[in-house]
Structures are given as structure tokens and as C-alpha cells.
Amino acid sequence: MKAKDALGRRGEILAADYLEDLGIRVIDHNWRCRNGEIDLVAVDGSTLVIAEVKTRRSLRYGHPFESITAAKLARLRTLAVLWSREHAVHLPALRIDAVAVIDPGGGRPPVVEHLKGVG
Template sequence: MNEYSSQASGQAAEALALRHLQQHGLRLLAQNWRCKVGELDLVMLDGTTVVFAEVRYRRHSAWGGAVESVDARKREKLARAASHFLQQQPRWAHAPCRFDVIAIDAMEPPRLNWIQNAFDT
């Protein structure tokens, strides 16, 4: 698989996840937010809760599925990036937060698994 098709698949998965979250009433605050310690795929607002949503897409499950790919190292990186986001966005600095994982496994149609409050920091 070349890098372009992998990137296109990731973008399509992220768009699918965003639509799904918006259909469930969440509002987009930021997409592909980057800082020196990492990237946040989707930062959403669920009522008054800031949701850091990690979108994981897997074409094959030979190395584990999309959910399993959010390991301890990835969770730590997400937590650090979320901390930077909150420091730079004073409006949300004291809001309740949670980390969700939207795992998308390649099927036809794609299977989306939205895990709310997937991990604590």
C-alpha cells in the first residue's frame, strides 16, 4: 500500500467518525490539531464536556484491530497533546474532559465502534 492510499483511507475514516459524532449531537472544536507533542484527530464538545476523539482505522487485523492500536504509549501521547490544547484554549481549561476512541475496521460498509471514555489519564 502506498502512503497516499493510506492517508486517503485515514482521512475518509476521520470524516466518517466526524459525521457519526455530529449525528449524535457533538460539536466540532478542532480537527487535526497539532502541537509539539502530538496531534488530536477530533476535539469535540458533548454538552459541556470536551471530548478528545482518537480515530483509528485498520484495513487488516493481523497486527490487532483498531481498538488494540491505542496502547499505553499512544494514550500518554494523547493525554499530553490534550493538556497542551487545554492550556492554549482557556475557554475549555476547566471543562470536564474525556477520551473517546472511534475504531473503524475495514469492511463493506465500514464497521464503526465508538468507545466513550475509553481511558483515563
Template sequence: MTMLRRRLGIRGENIAAEYLKRKGLQIIERNFKCRLGEIDIIAREGNYLVFVEVRTRSSASCGLPQESITAAKIKKLRRLAQVYLALRPYKNLDVRFDVVALYCAGETTITHIENAF
């Protein structure tokens, strides 16, 4: 990954975290990593533990940010969530997977897809 793409990704994750906080979600953890991969943001909203995948684009040439989430990525995120739940004491919460898609060309636009998969 190029440094420019990494910076864009970090910027997108920061914007997404602030957006979710403004919506009332409590950010529990960011960039949870294990040998399987990484979960961008883990938050709590009421009785839900929300696993958030953040996708950021600076150009529409490759389509919408949310369109880049493949079936393989969804499967990986579900496995990562299982690992996280085995390691953390959030046993009585429902689980939800959200996507926050950001398009950062000029003014940033945010699309939040709750219960995306």
C-alpha cells in the same frame, strides 16, 4: 506512511466526524497539531470537551482498530490535551477521551468507545 494508508485515515476521520455530529457532538477542531503530535478530533458534548482518537482499518489481519492504541499513545494524547487546554479557553469543562474505531472492508462499521481511557 503510504498514500493509501493516509487516504484511508482521512476517510476514517471524515466518517468519524460526521458520525459524532449525528450523535449530537459539536466538532470544535480537527487535526490539532503541536510539536508533540496530533489530536484527530476535538468536540463538545454538554459539559464535556471530548478528545477523540480515530483508528481506521481496511483489514482484520492486524486486529481490531482500537487494539492498536498503546499505553504510549494514551500518554501522548493526555499530554496533547494538556497543551490544547493551555492554549484554548475551555477551563470549565470536564475532559473525556473517546475512541472511534472504523473497519472499512465492504460496509463500514463504527465502534464508538466513550471514556476509553
């Protein structure tokens, strides 16, 4: 596995654990279809949550949230509908969240930030 892929996978695990600690139940990871990928699918009360996870080692090239574009958010909304249809999960509300993970390595602890309702 490439170092970048391993970092991304670790970030998604950290993000899932973080959301679970908040009481948000993660129900799917890395769901893919021909239109794209959803990092995490979760349920927060009666709300379906689609979480986009961005992981970096540092802020050298900008904050991870900066890489979530309007086009990405539009694609995530489409993917949320496709996921819901495929899994027959129909909740009254949908929310797209962003989770940023800064994982510097070297024994230093990662930092997780969570923004609700980004798109």
C-alpha cells in the same frame, strides 16, 4: 496522497460525522503541535472530548482499538491540556474516546465503533 493517508483521512471524516450524529459537536480536526496530534476535538455537553480515530480496511491485523496503547492515552491527556490552553477552552470535564473505522472499500459500507472514556 498515499493510500494509507487517504484511508486515515476518510476514517476521520466518517468518525466526525458519526460523533455529530450522536450530538457531540466536533470543533477541531487534526490539531498538531511538537508533542503530537489530536485527531478530533469535540464537546459533549460540558465535557471536552479528545477522540483518537483508528481506521483499517479489515481486521486481518487486529482490531483498530488494539493499537491504542497506554502511552498513546497518556500523550493524548497531555495534548488535551495543551490544546485547551492554546484555544482558551476550559470545560469542567475531559474525556478521551476511541473511534474505530473498518472501511473495506469496494462499495461495502464502513463500520464505525465508538468507545467513550478509554483513558
